[in-house]
Amino acid sequence: MGNITLYITTLSDDLLPEPASPKRSWWGEDLATAGHAHHCLPLTMANSLGYVVRSPGAFRVTWDGDVDTHVTVDDVDDCVVDNHSAGGSFTIQPGFVPRTTDEGDFLMVRPVPNVRCPWFVAMEALIEAWWQPGEFGLVCLMTRAGSFAVRRGDPLAQMCVYRAEGGSARLDIRPGLPAETEAWRARRHRPDYRKDLDYLMGRHPDGTPEPTHRRNWKHVRAEPTP
Template sequence: MELECYPVSRNPPELVPGRPDRAWMDRFSARHPYRCLPLSMANTSGWELLSPVGFTAEWTGGIHQNDIKLTPDHPHPDFHTLASSHFSHGVLTFHAGYLFRTPPGWSMMVMGPPNHVKDGIQPLAGVVETDWLPFPFTMNWIFTRPGKVRFEKGEPFCFITLLQDHPLHEIQPVIRRLDSNPELRHQYDVWEKHRSEFNQKIFRGDPEATKEAWQRYYFKGEFPEEVAPAPQGHVNKRRLKAPKFG
């Protein structure tokens, strides 16, 4: 299966597999947030589009296009095709530089890089039917307050991933009592017991628990006390393919 990437600008932004590291996660003692597998997996479950130049974006708080001022760190011949004030009302627009084509039934989720925190500006997300669309989309961020924000050279301004969204309307959410599923109830109760006991040991300063630091059931794809076979296909590291020329 291929994700086809057709450049529509002279020098399209670099497209790379999602990278796991985040500066705010690095600043924690022992890089603690990386123990949260869902965070790390989200960071790498797609591809990043990188800014080819560092620049400052400033919003006055006004509703007009000229209320956003964009200043690149140095003259860049393609900056005007990268970022602009297109939609007004404090919305900063990036042009992806590619026309993407996905396999039939697959759409593209266009969003900010997961868990990439920026003060003063918020990425907007969209779902695009790239299995038929013959023109590119834009990636938009909205200022949350007047002021300046920075995008550094090499910083991701867009994150793309794929989803099969067409069958979503067929899915019926059903709320059930946990007791209606005895096997799942047992698995949950065993996990809750282990979790409570482990947290109490941490609170008391138990040396073994302190050394272990955190429970790894989900990270390792295991159940406590072998309450059930380990799930098949568990993934705790994702490295997507880099683009190639075809």
């Protein structure tokens, strides 16, 4: 199993990355997602992949919406953040250097998934963290013009281990459908259909349990090493 080791530089213990949450607060506020999304395993697994990287301090960012214009960063408190990377972006140092254990265990940095209308989105990155000891900075792209404040502890991105094999997987093309797709369609579109949780519970269309099924990620909270 791949591990992530954080070498803390300036980050406070109360802001260590935490296991990502499977749910989103807005799901209960939207009639289309209330009572449904928190049972949708593809969404909850994506939401809870890895660990949330939080802002080590507070600051304000202002941007006029022109991609060629650099943002203005001010009201900075207890963090290192600037606009050096690109127009319409800001870069923040989260206060640690991450390393992975095994060759081929990339550190994947990705936006926090399935959030609604953020002011910014973290750029995705794959870092060869099993050997690369460089400074770790998050580059965040603005998504709309205006001025907004980032508070201490606000989520900035998520990080997880990504195995090298995933990027070089072969793509095979076959006609038709997988063996059980027609049975799944028939079950899903039957006249007396009621919402079931077959995928969530790991059941095939005929009700057979799938022994390899996962319902969650096994997270271990980060603890400082003495």
